[in-house]
Amino acid sequence: MSGGMGIGASAPRSEDRRFITGRGRYVDDINLRSQQYAWFVRSPHPHAELRGIDAGQALGMPGVTAVLTGADLEADGIGPLPVAWGITSVDGSPAVEPEFPALATGRVRYVGNPVAVVIAETRAAARDAAEAVNVHYEELDSVSNAVAAMEEGAPRIHEAAEGNLCFNWEWLPSVMAPDAKANTEKALKEAAHLVSLELVNNRLVPNAMEPRASLADFNSATGQLTLYTTSQNPHVNRLLLCTATLRMPEHKVRVVAPDVGGGFGSKIYHYAEELAVCWASRRLGVPVKWTAERSESFLGDAQGRDHLTRVELALDAEARFTALRVDTIANLGSYVSTFGAAIPTVFYAPMLAGVYKTPNIYVTVKGVFTNTTPTDAYRGAGRPEACYLIERIVDEAAAQLGMDPAEIRRRNFIQPDEFPYQSPVGQLYDSGEFEGCLDLAMEINGYAGFDERRKQSEARGRLRGRGMSFYIEACGAAPSQAAGQLGARAGLYEVATVRVHPTGVVQVMTGTHSHGQSHETTFAQIVADRLGVDFSNVEIVHGDTGEVPFGMGTYASRSLAVGGSALVKALDKVVDKGRKIAAHLLEAAAGDIEFGDGQFRVAGTDRQVAFGDVALAAYVPHNYPLQELEPGLEETSFFDPENFTFPSGCYICEVEVDPETGVVEIRDFAAADDFGNIINPMVVEGQVHGGLAQGIGQALMEHCRYTPEGQLLTGSYMDYCMPRADDLPSFKVATRCTPTSFNPLGVKGCGEAGAIGAPPAIINAVLDALRPLGVRHIDMPATPNAVWWAIEAARSGE
């Protein structure tokens, strides 16, 4: 009845026809009458005092409507860009959250910091005029590296942040004894083996294929603002616009995010440019559009990762983990971005148990301001950073003890009969079969044949290495109350409305929003499956606050786990109501009506009425129990999960290193994931492939680099290296399934897994290949240059 496209089917993506034929509709495709264009004047300096802005010449240029600055912003009472998650330091003080105005006032603090915006009749005119705006800067000393920023005498970036420290945080969840720190230190002291590493998690640029864009249209007659913007969560942008920055009543603001071409986190936030075009449109009474150039994306999109961590792992004589101590320095950039303080803390530390029964864990994190673009959530957001260091140090322990990496993991896994498992860092895991996943990964990798393959590689002058990683992550953000206790300033439920039309076709309005995840397909499959209607008769509507109920959007692999659950609940309500209507039509008791395959049937009889007829009856209620039941068939449900979900998986990677050139080639990549139940296996596989590609990018290629002072060195694809199709192996993927108990679909989320699990597997493989040459450590990205130098250093005994 679902047209063969129910839950579990690899339904072809409904979105593909329009995307592949170039008929997607993105923000930049929308053009309004009388529209004008914004171009931002940006700071070329990492740190400078603003002494004056002279826009006289620019204003006189043809087609120029206005040049607006931070002073105008202040005069109009526009609020600073909000921080949506508050963090508290060890000493009880709140994190320093300096005001982040959309256009700088007083000082600029990173290269690309918007200083003024030119509005003109054409993009070219706006750009020409922006070059003619004369900004008088008085340069200040600056610093881009977090460790250097903490040193004495380092330039101070914000008055309120002594030592450039935003927060000094320790993780003591309530389940942890208050003496977690002491216990951890004791266990480290008493360890039979102690392993330590210093690890860099390299800074990344998100690089969504579609650059950010915003088009604001203020209607002075109605007082209504419509904003078209590249967003993963249009309601969140509206909430922040209305409550924090523009301060307008919510019913007067409609935010539309049409097709969105990738985000990876970078399109969650309420950015300066988006705010500025809204404000300019309201001020000038014309639609105002801004579309980022790729260079602006490099400067202005919130960046990811950038940690330096010291990690120590204590083991007993049987190689069982007894304690883990983690000390991280996180580079937050020049300001606290929307979730900038939460990512390296509450999205990170609670994942540090991994899949192991380490009894004592103690984590501290220092968040540091630097003269760089702010950092925030990027695919995985805290979990890749956690996974990387656990899986690196576990491998290092195996190497030092001469153990097989699989064996040391087996010895420490949480076992299937130990769920629910309360980890010492606060997470309650409900499910997983870690040994099962490990076995599956080993099987598809062909673990036993490695020595033979290594010999073959050697015969060709290549060093072969194998690396393993085992990730677990928290998806489906989030139980709102738990998030609130941890500092979230918003709820994190999700919502769906199911509208059954009189002919039985179904529209679903969801609060989540696809930016590449195929919701139009997957969600329709759930509806087709549950209602027994044809897949082609279901339409998913999302991305428009004028059409969909108030949801929180798409990130943290939450759409299916949280949004899909809201959808299921709404579908249940539709079926319940349909059952009552059917009971009336069939002259039976509602309790006797069964629903299946699109038919309401009196149990044990062949008397039945089709779903479509019930829908028609609901809207043409001639024969209808109007005394007991309202007409119509439309239901809304909200869902706030009781916990996160915990996907897990084992990745095994084999690489070949060319010792002459340092080139690392991935020869084999086996991924065995447990995502719980799966709605569309093809879509899931695509998500895994994409995540792995990004993980490979981080491990081998991508690195956002600044000069020590804060000039961006990797400001284009000429220097920032993205993975290409021919850099990737043919992935071998497989899944196991332990459904989660925390949502009605039993689904866990798959959007970030690859980006979380891949980097440690790859680096472990590279080190496995290089260990015979004496190489013991390499940081990401393991570029040819870096690998060759590591070999050279080992050769010369450094």
Added chain:
Amino acid sequence: MREFNYYRAGSVRDAAKRLAAGGNAMLLAGGMTLLPALKMRFNQPSELIDLAGINELKGIKLSRKGAHIGAATTHVEVAGNVELRAAVPVLSQVAESIGDPQVRNRGTLGGSVANNDPAADYPAAALGLGATIITNKRKISADNFFVGMFETALNAGEVVTEVLFPLPQRAGYAKFPNPATRYALVGVCVAQFKSGVRVAVTGAGSSVHRLEDFEEALERDFSPGALEGIPVSAANLNDDMHASAEYRAQLVGVMARRAVAMALD
């Protein structure tokens, strides 16, 4: 981009006349280098003179002197020409190692040599094979043509019309792509002629240049082993975030040996 006048030239003479007419006109070939520069506002020509409509600039001919390739011939045309591949396979290999299909469909030989990007591939082939660059005014040997970083012997108003590549007995081009740009981080072209061996390297220094030590060694013994142990100084090599000078020096040796192996293959 800023506003400019667009002119579609009908002949080389026409183009040269326009170019000499004053103002700040520039020749436009495939635009694969020039257009990004205009978008970044690095260049602000008053006029672009498009060479795309000039037939005399296109095509590949083989003669006893060698392979004559018109300046406006695209990389994909060079890579796909069957006779050329049979006569000088190294040229096809060089052309197909450039960029991606879109770039190879637009970019031209003339644009590439005129631009003389220090990491471009064709300059290595032209210098390695001892080509002659022919302009509307004169003939210039590759040894004299590639002067320095983005610098050639071309005078203002001069148009490259053809490049003549002599046919080697054997030749090879080994390219180590920059991981980000896929231009040559180091690319070495080795060619053996009756008269001797030529070795040219691109990507390593400020401009394409020859490696005399390698040429002498290969003249004695044309084998990868002959290059073993010849030191490559890092002193004047490029040093950037993708590759240190020492690493580039290592790659020069490795790529040269691989180019010889390809020539022998």
